[in-house]
Amino acid sequence: MHILVCGGAGYVxxxxxxxxxxxGHRITVLDNLSTGHREAVRxxxxxxxxxxxxxxxxxxxxxxxxxVMHFCARSLVAESLAQPYAYYQNNVAGTLHLLEAxxxxxxxxxxxxxxxxxxxHPQAMLIDEAHPKAPINPYGASKWMVEEILRHxxxxxxxxxxxxxxxxxxxxxPERGIGESHSPETHLIPNVLRSALGTGPRLKVFGxxxxxxDGTCVRDYVHVLDLADAHVLALDLMEREPGAHAFNLGNGxxxxxxxxxxxxxxxxxxxxxxxxxxRRAGDPAYLVASSEKARDVLGWSPRHSALETIIDSAWRxxxxxxx
Ligand code: UFG
Numbered sequence: 001m002h003i004l005v006c007g008g009a010g011y012v013x014x015x016x017x018x019x020x021x022x023x024g025h026r027i028t029v030l031d032n033l034s035t036g037h038r039e040a041v042r043x044x045x046x047x048x049x050x051x052x053x054x055x056x057x058x059x060x061x062x063x064x065x066x067x068v069m070h071f072c073a074r075s076l077v078a079e080s081l082a083q084p085y086a087y088y089q090n091n092v093a094g095t096l097h098l099l100e101a102x103x104x105x106x107x108x109x110x111x112x113x114x115x116x117x118x119x120x121h122p123q124a125m126l127i128d129e130a131h132p133k134a135p136i137n138p139y140g141a142s143k144w145m146v147e148e149i150l151r152h153x154x155x156x157x158x159x160x161x162x163x164x165x166x167x168x169x170x171x172x173x174p175e176r177g178i179g180e181s182h183s184p185e186t187h188l189i190p191n192v193l194r195s196a197l198g199t200g201p202r203l204k205v206f207g208x209x210x211x212x213x214d215g216t217c218v219r220d221y222v223h224v225l226d227l228a229d230a231h232v233l234a235l236d237l238m239e240r241e242p243g244a245h246a247f248n249l250g251n252g253x254x255x256x257x258x259x260x261x262x263x264x265x266x267x268x269x270x271x272x273x274x275x276x277x278x279r280r281a282g283d284p285a286y287l288v289a290s291s292e293k294a295r296d297v298l299g300w301s302p303r304h305s306a307l308e309t310i311i312d313s314a315w316r317x318x319x320x321x322x323x
């Protein structure tokens with residue numbers, strides 16, 4: 001198939017592109033390179049276009065597209081609280097421009113990057129798809145609005161879609177020349193590894209008084225290549241089943257911040273020290289996915305689910321990042 005990957009120069013998008021290419025799909029990457037990297041576009045052609053400039057999008061559809069994967073978004077919770085207009089503009093209005101471009105070009109299939117942030121404060125230890133959606137920040141709300149738009153578009157005009165709600169995307173594929181490179185970096189695992197290397201600022205652990213076994217937040221880390229696999233399976237599902245689908249993607253196992261640091265010490269063989277810092281605003285204590293539906297319906301089975309494997313791949317990338 002010919003897949004248009006919007007945001008394919010970014011972290012999750014570039015890993016999805018690598019798996020699509022491996023499976024023989026033809027790829028066009030659409031990216032404005034605002035946070036993505038030109039060097040991460042190693043497969044397919046790059047169209048430098050912007051979802052906020054709708055007329056630039058048609059160029060990406062010149063060669064008929066079978067399906068779209070949509071990774072473009074602003075995705076920092078704290079920034080979204082400070083700049084709500086920018087988040088709703090980019091993530092909601094930008095997506096509408098993309099959906100309108102798809103309609104103009106007769107493309108009826110889309111895989112959408114959603115997030116655990118659509119759930120807000122979790123009301124269950126394992127979050128399944130039926131869990132109430134009550135986002136507590138503009139980032140999560142913007143993703144939930146797009147999920148609603150996709151549902152309405154399925155009803156109104158038969159658009160086929162799959163929303164994939166990532167829990168904590170982590171890891172890298174250094175053997176493919178790609179990995180995680182954000183600026184600023186706010187995510188735990190890269191910050192821990194930069195601290196191990198001595199290249200980042202001193203590590204801070206945010207919050208020690210959460211109602212968790214060691215007082216630090218518990219998250220469900222999922223390898224970015226496993227997320228990529230789910231996107232390929234979503235293409236198959238859209239062929240089989242019309243409608244708007246949504247899946248939670250995690251490993252169903254939570255690790256605390258301190259457990260992540262301890263695992264990173266083992267994997268890297270380096271001492272990793274940190275400062276205790278106050279809680280970061282908006283961090284829920286536990287965020288762990290039930291991915292039963294993804295396993296049953298998509299046939300998804302994470303291949304790199306051990307935390308050691310995830311951290312090892314990220315560590316090998318950080319030792320020699322290509323960008
Ligand atoms: N943390 C630290 N120090 C750091 C970075 C993070 O202690 O330097 C802690 C955070 O406070 C949190 C945990 O490590 O407790 C994980 O933080 P990340 O920033 O790596 O990831 P989040 O859990 O905040 O983010 C995830 C997804 C987002 C989603 C969010 C919903 O990546 O897409 O959950 O809360 F929006």
